[in-house]
Amino acid sequence: MLVLTRKNGESIKIGDDIEITIISTKNDQVKIGIKAPKKVEVYRKEIYDLIQGENQLATKDISNMLNIIINE
Incomplete structure (x- = not known):
């Protein structure tokens, strides 16, 4: 498993088409946004x-x- 540290507003790219962005963190919850093609x-x-x-x-x-x- 790959473990990365990101701050609010920072992203992770998976291949060319998928981007995961940290939207916010509060207590023990993380809100993420995922941009991916509709076929995924x-x-x-x-x-x-x-x-x-x-x-x-x-x-x-x-x-x-x-x-x-x-x-x-």
Whole structure:
């Protein structure tokens, strides 16, 4: 993991297309802004994990249905 120190208003670039800017800090919270192309999906990690879990369940359900159809 790369760890960087930034102050309010300073940015980090990821490749040519993504820029993360520190908007403000207060107590133990950091507000960030993210500039990225529309094709790049940006999620909070907890939301991303939920989406991944739901996708895995859906794939499992489809596999189970295909097995039932094939074995009939």
